[in-house]
Amino acid sequence: MLGLSTEKYASVRGNKRLTVILIGIITFILVSVLTFSRATFGLSSCGRTIRTFNEAVAFSTSSSPQQQQHTTFINLNGIEATAEGKEKQEHVLILTPLKNASPYLARYFELIDRMTYPKHLISIAFLVSDTTDDTVELLKEQANVFLNRRDPEQRYHHVAIYEKDFNFELPEDKRHTFELQPLRRSYMARSRNYLLTAALREEHAWVLWLDVDLVEYPTTILEDLMSVNVDVVVPNCLRETEDNSFWGYDKNNWQETEQSLAMQKDLDPEYVLLEGYYEFLTNRALMVDMPTHLGQLNKVPLDGVGATFTLVKAVVHREGANFPPYVFQHQVETEGFAKMAKAMGFGVYxxxxxxxYHVMNQ
Known part of the structure; x- marks a missing residue:
């Protein structure tokens, strides 16, 4: 009797253990099915379907806030613009605002491509505004060429095309009318500021403002201008006339004189001074009238600049000097930029x- 009871007790205990194991297995299966069915029927927090175990693991990992957060550290102390930009591998950003520019683009890209500065250190960015021609399409085609050449040494670092319309229309024959210049130049300033803030990156040591309609400049111009080692520097931009003589084009490069400063003392603070117009003579010294035989790299201090070919150390822009669309010391846009840079302590030459040389236009 005792042996029989012991046998029955062992059998019952074994059955209980088996029952507990079976219940555990069934519970695990049910929990797993419920977990994956929530994802399958769109009950997960992001509403997407999870089809595999690996995907479920990846989903739970990527959903973790701790995993998504990261920090970018960039040491701007190491970005310098020096006289030896080419040797020190300093990056240059070329900036060009455009409107209906397709007739000039072939020569523009040809001149850039002839420059001897290393192409992998050059980025180019455009802002296209209120355009009705095929400027954007031509830019995209050329960008594809510049970025995908077989020889890596011939590829440019980056090309960006931005589009921002200001809905500002001015007939071509009114483009240089004296009375409309403050308004026109104000829109140009806004365009430049959009382009600058969109395109400037941490690797850029230099910024070059380049007109689309230049027809000739030396292939070593970037190295030459860098060698002067100043904050802002401009060459002398002329234009060739039909009789093969040369006239000053960029009259926005100038020096203040005693006469011009005296005249400004009694001037309304909101009055915008303009160069090259007989309606109001400023008595300033224009660079196009200065001697050209004293050497290519002979520099003179300036108080105003244009932007046909203006090389700027990127730190000047980073510290806040931009193109005022409002009146700043009687100037707007590029000349206002020069005034602002000088007010901040930078050198302009x-x-x-x-x-x-610039194309012959009005």
């Missing part, structure tokens, strides 16, 4: 003997 021109090279009367370093000649570049």
């Amino acid at each position: 021109g090279l009367p003997g370093y000649l570049i």
Whole structure:
């Protein structure tokens, strides 16, 4: 009797253990099915379907806030613009605002491509505004060429095309009318500021403002202008006339004189001064009238600059000097930029003997 009871007790205990194991297995299966069915029927927090175990693991990992957060550290102390930009591998950002520019783009890209500065250190960015021609399409085609050449040494670092319309329309024959210049230049300033803030990256040591309609400049111009080692520097921009003579084009490169400063003392603070117009003579010294035989790299201090070919150390822009669309010391846009840079303590210079040439237009 005792042996029989012991046998029955052992059998019952074994059955209980088996029952507990079976209940555990069934519970695990049910929990797993419920977990994955929530994802399958769109009950997960992001509403997407999870189809595999690996995907479920990846989903739970990527959903973790701790995993998504990260920090970017960039040491701006190491970004310098020096006289040896080419040797020190300093990056240059070329900036060009455009409107209906397709007739000039072929020569524009040809001149850039001839420059001897290393192409992998050059980025180019455009802002296209209120355009009705095929400027954007031509830019995209050329960007594809510049970025995908077989020889890596011939590829440019980066090309960006931005589009921002200001809905500002001005008939071509009114483009240089004296009375409309403050308004026109104000829109140009806004365009430049959009382009600058969109395109400037941490690797850029230099910024070059380049007109689309130049027809000639030296292939070594970037190295030459860098060698002067100043904060802002401009060459002397002329234009060739039909009788093969040369006239000053960029009259926005100038020095204040005693006469011009005296005249400004009694001027309304909101009055915008303009160069090259007979309606109001400023008595300033224009760089296009200065001697050109004293050497290519002979520099003179300037108080105003244009932007046909203006090389700027990127730190000047980073510290806040931009193109005022409002009146700043009687100037707007590029000349206002020069005034602002000087007010901040930066040096602005021109090279009367370093000649570049602009297309013949009005």
